Amino acid sequence: MITIYHAPRTRSIRVIWLCEELGLEYEVVDVDFSVAYRASPAWRQMHPAGKVPVMRDGDLQMFESGAMVQYLLDRYGQGRLMPVTGSHEHALFLQWCWFAEATFARPLGEIVNHRRAFTEAQQSAAAIDEMQARARLCMDTLEQALADRPYLLGEEFSAADIMTGYSLMLAEWLLPTPFSPQLADYWQRLCARPAYQAAAQR
Numbered sequence: 001m002i003t004i005y006h007a008p009r010t011r012s013i014r015v016i017w018l019c020e021e022l023g024l025e026y027e028v029v030d031v032d033f034s035v036a037y038r039a040s041p042a043w044r045q046m047h048p049a050g051k052v053p054v055m056r057d058g059d060l061q062m063f064e065s066g067a068m069v070q071y072l073l074d075r076y077g078q079g080r081l082m083p084v085t086g087s088h089e090h091a092l093f094l095q096w097c098w099f100a101e102a103t104f105a106r107p108l109g110e111i112v113n114h115r116r117a118f119t120e121a122q123q124s125a126a127a128i129d130e131m132q133a134r135a136r137l138c139m140d141t142l143e144q145a146l147a148d149r150p151y152l153l154g155e156e157f158s159a160a161d162i163m164t165g166y167s168l169m170l171a172e173w174l175l176p177t178p179f180s181p182q183l184a185d186y187w188q189r190l191c192a193r194p195a196y197q198a199a200a201q202r
Contacts, residue, residue, distance in 0.1 A: 002026040002072075005046065005054040006202055007033035009173070011065035011105075012053030013199045014166045018069050018159060020195030024076055028202060065166075066101050069159055081159040089153060093160050096145075096152045100163035104138040107131040108170040132175055139171065143183050150189060157193070165190040169200070 002019060006012035006028045019026045031052050037043055038050040046054045047063045054061065055068045057075075062068060073082045083089035111131045114123060142164065145152055152160045168187050172179070179187060190196055 003056040005029045005031050007031045007052045010052045014065045014162055015055060015068045016202055017162050017195050017199035018072055020198045073159055096160035097163045100167045104167040107134040108174050111174050135171055139183055143180055146186050
């Protein structure tokens with residue numbers, strides 16, 4: 001049984017979403033997302049950096065949502081939601097998966113951390129503005145990629161859209177400006193998927 005340790009609005013949504021898309025059996029264990037619990041010895045045994053999510057599959061335990069997504073695709077996907085390994089399409093698939101986390105989610109996460117670490121009086125408007133500008137540049141990049149296609153890899157939905165969809169969820173929450181019409185349409189296509197809806201309701 002796949003077990004996903006989850007807290008609302010965290011990257012575990014990606015893993016739940018993928019399990020739903022693939023029709024995999026899984027269970028969700030809710031995690032206390034308080035700073036105190038995530039710093040506790042019990043949770044640090046699960047995730048040494050005190051983050052969420054953690055996933056177990058049999059005797060395997062791992063963290064990092066992108067790695068979980070790739071593992072589940074490789075082990076259980078049977079070729080679904082990912083191009084053939086080694087193909088040009090697979091290279092672009094990896095590009096967008098990594099972009100979603102390493103480039104797009106990074107400034108959004110920094111906004112969350114900045115607001116959590118400092119009181120409102122201590123927060124730097126300039127720092128938050130800079131992080132928002134970096135996130136908007138990422139959204140411009142996505143908009144260019146989606147100019148002639150419904151999904152990042154073309155006509156077919158893939159796990160790259162799952163990785164990116166979570167980052168868009170953060171952007172909708174954290175950025176003051178609305179999505180462009182094109183990006184809003186893409187986001188609505190993702191939100192309309194039953195698997196996303198099941199994950200987002202957790």
